[in-house]
Amino acid sequence: xxxxxxxxxxxxxxxxxxxxxxxxxxxxxxxxxxxxxxxxxxxxxxxxxxxxxxxxxxxxxxxxxxxxxxxxxxxxxxxxxxxxxxxxxxxxxxxxxxxxxxxxxxxxxxxxxxxxxxxxxxxxxxxxxxxxxxxxxxxxxxxxxxxxxxxxxxxxxxxxxxxxxxxxxxxxxxxxxxxxxxxxxxxxxxxxxxxxxxxxxxxxxxxxxxxxxxxxxxxxxxxxxxxxxxxxxxxxxxxxxxxxxxxxxxxxxxxxx
Amino acid sequence: xxxxxxxxxxxxxxxxxxxxxxxxxxxxxxxxxxxxxxxxxxxxxxxxxxxxxxxxxxxxxxxxxxxxxxxxxxxxxxxxxxxxxxxxxxxxxxxxxxxxxxxxxxxxxxxxxxxxxxxxxxxxxxxxxxxxxxxxxxxxxxxxxxxxxxxxxxxxxxxxxxxxxxxxxxxxxxxxxxxxxxxxxxxxxxxxxxxxxxxxxxxxxxxxxxxx
Ligand code: HEM
Numbered sequence: 001x002x003x004x005x006x007x008x009x010x011x012x013x014x015x016x017x018x019x020x021x022x023x024x025x026x027x028x029x030x031x032x033x034x035x036x037x038x039x040x041x042x043x044x045x046x047x048x049x050x051x052x053x054x055x056x057x058x059x060x061x062x063x064x065x066x067x068x069x070x071x072x073x074x075x076x077x078x079x080x081x082x083x084x085x086x087x088x089x090x091x092x093x094x095x096x097x098x099x100x101x102x103x104x105x106x107x108x109x110x111x112x113x114x115x116x117x118x119x120x121x122x123x124x125x126x127x128x129x130x131x132x133x134x135x136x137x138x139x140x141x142x143x144x145x146x147x148x149x150x151x152x153x154x155x156x157x158x159x160x161x162x163x164x165x166x167x168x169x170x171x172x173x174x175x176x177x178x179x180x181x182x183x184x185x186x187x188x189x190x191x192x193x194x195x196x197x198x199x200x201x202x203x204x205x206x207x208x209x210x211x212x213x214x215x216x217x218x219x220x221x222x223x224x225x226x227x228x229x230x231x232x233x234x235x236x237x238x239x240x241x242x243x244x245x246x247x248x249x250x251x252x253x254x255x256x257x
Numbered sequence: 258x259x260x261x262x263x264x265x266x267x268x269x270x271x272x273x274x275x276x277x278x279x280x281x282x283x284x285x286x287x288x289x290x291x292x293x294x295x296x297x298x299x300x301x302x303x304x305x306x307x308x309x310x311x312x313x314x315x316x317x318x319x320x321x322x323x324x325x326x327x328x329x330x331x332x333x334x335x336x337x338x339x340x341x342x343x344x345x346x347x348x349x350x351x352x353x354x355x356x357x358x359x360x361x362x363x364x365x366x367x368x369x370x371x372x373x374x375x376x377x378x379x380x381x382x383x384x385x386x387x388x389x390x391x392x393x394x395x396x397x398x399x400x401x402x403x404x405x406x407x408x409x410x411x412x413x414x415x416x417x418x419x420x421x422x423x424x425x426x427x428x429x430x431x432x433x434x435x436x437x438x439x440x441x442x443x444x445x446x447x448x449x450x451x452x453x454x455x456x457x458x459x460x461x462x463x464x465x466x467x468x469x
Contacts, residue, residue, distance in 0.1 A: 062319040073403045080402040081413075141414060143401070146293035146310060149414055222402040250311035252318065256400040 060250070067254040074256065076190050080221035083139045088204070089150035092142075094211045095225060097183065097245065104181045104231055108215045116236035117176070120167025127215050131201060133157045133165070138196060140221035142228070143257040145246075154219045155202035160193045168237045176242035177218060180231035185244035187220070187227060188254065196221050227255040263370055263448040265340070271331040272449055278327060279428060281306070281320035282391075286425060288313030295422055321395065328388055345378045353379060367442050384431040391424035 094100050113125040137155035163170060170193060176186040191197060200219040201208055208214045213230025220228055226246045236242075247253045264272075285307050287300035292310040307313030335341040353375035359365040360376050367374055373381065397408045397417035411417035439446055 059315040059319050062322070063315055066318050070400055070403075073400060075403060078403060078405065081405075081408075143414060144293065145314070147289065147295075147398075147418060148293040246311070250315055252314065257402055 063250075063252050066252055070252075070254040070256040071188055071190070074188075074190055074222070076194055080140055080196055080257075083141065083151050085139055085153060087151050088139065088153055092150055092152050092203075092212070093148070095144060096181070096230070098181070100211065102181075103210050105210065106180055106214055106231060111215050111233075113216065113232065114234040115166055116234060118169035118172045118237040118239075122166075127201075130157060130199065130216065134161065135201070136198070137202070137205075138198065138219075138221070140196065140219075142221070142225055144225040145251060145255070153204050154198055154200045155205065156198045156200040156216070156219070158195070159197040159199050159218065160195070162199055163192060163237075172237045173239045174237070174242055176236045176238055177229040177232050178234040178236075179229050180233050183229055183231070183245050184242070185227055185229050185247065186238075186242035186253075187218075187223065191220060191222060194220070194222055222257060224255040224257045226251060265334070265338070267334050268331065268340070269449055269451065271327055271334070274323060274327045275331065278320050278324035279432070281316055282324050283425060283429060285313045285316035285320065289317060290422070295418060318399070321399075324388075325392055328392065332385065344373060345382050348375050348378050348382075367438075367445065370445060370448055380431060380434070384428060387424050387427040387431070391421060391428065394418075394421040394424060 094103075096103070108127050111127050113130070115122045115124065134157065135155055136158055137153060139151060139153045141149050141151050143149045163175075168175075170189055173189060174186045175189065175192045176184070178184050198219045200213070200217045201215070203209055203212045208217065213232075216232050217230040218228055218232060227244075244251075244253065247255075284305050288302075288305035288307045289310060291299040291302070291305065292313075305313065307316045332341075335344075356365055356375040365374060365376060367377070393407055394411050394417045396404050397411045397414065398421055401408050401414045401417070408414065408417065411420050
């Protein structure tokens with residue numbers, strides 16, 4: 001937790017990315033309390049909103065409507081742009097809901113990926129087994145909900161191949177993810193089946209580094225960064241809306257980029 | 258003196274809904290900007306709404322519907338009725354030049370309220386273009402993978418953010434000047450208002466073709 005608020009304006013953009021999780025941890029706690037403090041407006045009008053709860057409900061239902069609009073706009077055949085390797089951003093920013101000193105250490109030999117929900121073959125997967133599946137790479141843009149973006153190279157198993165292999169019910173609505181860092185999120189099935197959605201095992205042609213989600217993350221260039229879970233330990237297929245760590249606090253669930 | 262509407266009711270409603278929408282878009286936009294500033298400054302938190310990034314986004318993506326749909330109705334009504342052509346064109350370069358000169362010498366006239374002077378025409382048309390650019394670049398930032406043409410037009414995702422930012426700067430700059438102008442010719446405020454029966458008794462109108 002940031003004790004004294006860092007002065008963003010004098011930091012370099014890279015440093016901003018480093019401190020961002022702390023800033024947002026702090027502001028996150030204000031959700032629900034301060035979301036409706038209309039700042040300038042209440043100062044202008046000299047009054048505060050009395051019925052904050054109903055305004056918040058209204059905003060959240062518009063947000064659910066926006067999720068439907070983004071799901072409607074989503075074209076499974078439209079690919080996110082890819083870039084030459086010369087455009088890769090170095091250093092690639094670290095970002096999580098915690099600071100860099102809290103990144104989980106995961107033992108790749110002990111690691112197992114659990115499967116659950118509407119999946120035929122629920123046998124857990126080991127890292128070495130995942131590495132034996134056909135691999136592909138992509139150089140795409142990671143877009144953060146905060147507004148910054150960075151280009152990186154990710155490699156791994158096409159998620160649609162994997163879902164097929166494990167006999168996932170692809171007519172179900174959601175794919176949910178649980179992670180070793182207690183993060184959780186979920187995505188819509190059309191995005192899960194998108195060609196550029198990768199179960200990612202490498203970054204920049206090396207084993208996925210711990211700060212980017214070792215041993216395995218899901219990479220989707222069609223979704224914002226917070227929708228891309230790292231350190232995944234369980235994948236499940238469901239028809240019950242699973243929500244997500246940030247989504248449950250107000251971020252828009254579809255999170256299209 | 259009969260009651261006279263200088264601006265059709267739809268236009269007046271659109272204008273004020275737009276003022277609300279722009280206020281919400283700009284102040285929530287500043288909150289979002291602060292999460293990852295493009296330039297070496299952030300906006301004072303007291304001037305933003307939403308409280309945190311997620312709250313700013315909720316406001317921004319809710320108000321965008323009001324902003325966008327209202328803009329479409331405004332431009333649709335103006336195009337369909339021919340008002341856009343009558344009210345904002347032609348802009349004669351000579352007239353514009355003379356008006357700019359007058360404006361700089363603080364003696365620009367807006368006595369005939371049924372007509373906009375050339376500076377007004379330019380200002381209003383350019384802010385309409387700025388709004389269109391703000392919406393276009395906003396769509397790219399909102400969901401860039403689904404708007405490839407618009408994305409290329411904006412010069413890619415990162416550039417769309419910069420375009421979006423300067424569309425905001427233009428709108429805010431316009432509003433500041435706009436408000437000064439309204440303060441200088443306060444009677445125009447009534448022309449944009451809703452209580453018309455009691456208005457315009459003392460205002461001499463040169464033109465008879467008022468409601469266009
Ligand atoms: C509280 C803030 C505002 C006030 C008090 C205000 C006031 C006015 C007034 C009095 C007029 C009529 C001018 C005349 O008849 O000569 C006008 C017209 C106009 N205003 Fe505003 N305005 C405000 C906000 C805005 C904003 C935020 C925008 C756009 C970003 C805007 C754009 C326009 C345009 C385009 C016109 C011409 C409308 C038409 O004739 O179709 N205004 N405004």
